[in-house]
Amino acid sequence: MCTYRLSARNRTDFSRKVLNRVRTDTENSIVDVDTKPAASKSTLLSTSALVLVFAALAVGLGAVAFAASDQASRMGDDAVLLREVEEMRVESTVLRSNVGISIVLASAVAEDVEVQEKPEAAVAASLASLERLEESAVDLVVQGGPPLSGLLETVRTTLEAAFEELDEPTDADRLARASFLPALDEFDGALAQEAATLSTRLEAESGSARTAAFVSSLAVGLLVPALAVFFFRSAAKRRANRALLAADLESERKLSDARDDLISGLSHELRNPLTGIYGYAEALRDMALAGDPDPYFAHEAATSIYREAVDLRRMVDDLLIAARVDTGSLVYHFGDVQVRDEVDAAAEPYVKRGDRIDIDCEPAIVRTDRLRLQHAIRNVVDNAVRHGGPLISLDGRSLGSSYRLVVSDSGSGVPDEIADRMFDRYIHRDSETGAARGIGMGLSVARTLMEGMGGFVEYRRVESHTVFVFEIPLAISSAERTPVAAD
Numbered sequence: 001m002c003t004y005r006l007s008a009r010n011r012t013d014f015s016r017k018v019l020n021r022v023r024t025d026t027e028n029s030i031v032d033v034d035t036k037p038a039a040s041k042s043t044l045l046s047t048s049a050l051v052l053v054f055a056a057l058a059v060g061l062g063a064v065a066f067a068a069s070d071q072a073s074r075m076g077d078d079a080v081l082l083r084e085v086e087e088m089r090v091e092s093t094v095l096r097s098n099v100g101i102s103i104v105l106a107s108a109v110a111e112d113v114e115v116q117e118k119p120e121a122a123v124a125a126s127l128a129s130l131e132r133l134e135e136s137a138v139d140l141v142v143q144g145g146p147p148l149s150g151l152l153e154t155v156r157t158t159l160e161a162a163f164e165e166l167d168e169p170t171d172a173d174r175l176a177r178a179s180f181l182p183a184l185d186e187f188d189g190a191l192a193q194e195a196a197t198l199s200t201r202l203e204a205e206s207g208s209a210r211t212a213a214f215v216s217s218l219a220v221g222l223l224v225p226a227l228a229v230f231f232f233r234s235a236a237k238r239r240a241n242r243a244l245l246a247a248d249l250e251s252e253r254k255l256s257d258a259r260d261d262l263i264s265g266l267s268h269e270l271r272n273p274l275t276g277i278y279g280y281a282e283a284l285r286d287m288a289l290a291g292d293p294d295p296y297f298a299h300e301a302a303t304s305i306y307r308e309a310v311d312l313r314r315m316v317d318d319l320l321i322a323a324r325v326d327t328g329s330l331v332y333h334f335g336d337v338q339v340r341d342e343v344d345a346a347a348e349p350y351v352k353r354g355d356r357i358d359i360d361c362e363p364a365i366v367r368t369d370r371l372r373l374q375h376a377i378r379n380v381v382d383n384a385v386r387h388g389g390p391l392i393s394l395d396g397r398s399l400g401s402s403y404r405l406v407v408s409d410s411g412s413g414v415p416d417e418i419a420d421r422m423f424d425r426y427i428h429r430d431s432e433t434g435a436a437r438g439i440g441m442g443l444s445v446a447r448t449l450m451e452g453m454g455g456f457v458e459y460r461r462v463e464s465h466t467v468f469v470f471e472i473p474l475a476i477s478s479a480e481r482t483p484v485a486a487d
Helices: 008-029 033-110 119-136 148-164 167-290 297-325 339-352 370-387 440-451 477-479
Strands: 336-337 358-359 364-368 391-397 402-409 456-462 465-473
Touching: 033 119, 033 148, 033 364, 119 148, 119 370, 148 167, 167 297, 297 336, 297 339, 297 370, 297 440, 336 339, 336 370, 339 391, 339 402, 364 370, 364 465, 370 391, 370 402, 370 440, 370 465, 440 456, 440 465
Parallel strands: 358 391
Antiparallel strands: 336 364, 391 402, 402 465, 456 465
16 A cells, blocks of 8 residues: 655645746746836837937938038138139239220320320229229138239239330330239239139039038938838837737736636645545544454555555646756656566556556666656556546557657547647646646656657557557667667
8 A cells, every 4th residue: 555645844845836837837828928018118218219310310400401501601602702703803804905005005196196095094994993903802812822912012013114104105015014914914813723713612512512402301301201100100009008908917817817727726636636545544544443344445445545646646746847847957867777667667556556557568778767757657657547448558669779668548539629739738638728627737747758868759549549659768788789670
């Protein structure tokens, strides 16, 4: 007879691990609402970033507009200067013509040729043109050259010297050609240089202005639609956030319902074996106190207590394994194991309590964790005993580098919509979730253990039998001498 008791400390640890198991699986099966604040924070940061981008774009547009305005002002100033320079060039040409006319008229008068205009009028016109040039040149400085006012002083000095010799036109013409005209040519060259500089600068500024205008118009053309899209997306995000909030509330409700259902089912599954153990133990105690032993009843009671203890131990082991898997603390101790002995040990509790199980496994040495392998096989056998048909068999053979163990029963199997989720937690044959009928963790734990030991277990439906196939790695020495057999 085998009994299974929980001390006060064990019950506390067990309850804590069960509640952790409940919390982990229910929260993983439903939307994890704890990530929503982080998502909201990320959304807020994205919105702030967009606002900063638009603010930077607005500041940039303002800077471009200011630069364009300043450039337009410079272009206006340069245009005025260019106009003044061109007017001075025209006035210089007029001065040159008037001086030539003055000398020609003086020569005609000296030769007693009758003329309609006196030389004095042409001289006065020449001096008037020179005065206008001097007035215009006061504030105008040619970049990279001498001051225009200084050049005009030379022009005036040479011109006055030439006019003083008008009584002798030949001497006046000689002086004009030798000193006045070179001085005037130098002045005209300075004006031409300044005109070329201003024209080049105006062309460059005009190109920059066109570029700035294009950039501004493009930025404005993009900013308005971007702002529209931004506000539209903000409104859409607010609607989505409201929908997420409603979904969160619904998820919280479902989470609470799932937790209540799971705890209810778990309490029911644990209470059943404990109730049976308690009832039979109390009956045995009363029979002993009465001094009227009944061997047949005692044997039946002991068998029932053993059966309930086996069920209780299996459920507790499954919960502890699941908790260790989630915390990453599940440890495997590998060694060379005789697989036939472990199959017998896994099926022994069910054989002792009267379940009919046929075992036909050839001996072989596998590389595995002995206790974990027993646990996985026991869970699958328990599933066959609980939900399968009356004919249960365990057949094992070596195939290549693996050992194949087949657990089959004559039951009706499971519906197709559940078959793909046979190894998920809380899945039962008669309901989608295990909360209504139990904790539903046996097959999930079996698969987890087998994968952790380098093997696997899978479900098949072969003709009229439900089949679970284990693949267990053989030890190296055993695999080297095992021929590959056909399926």
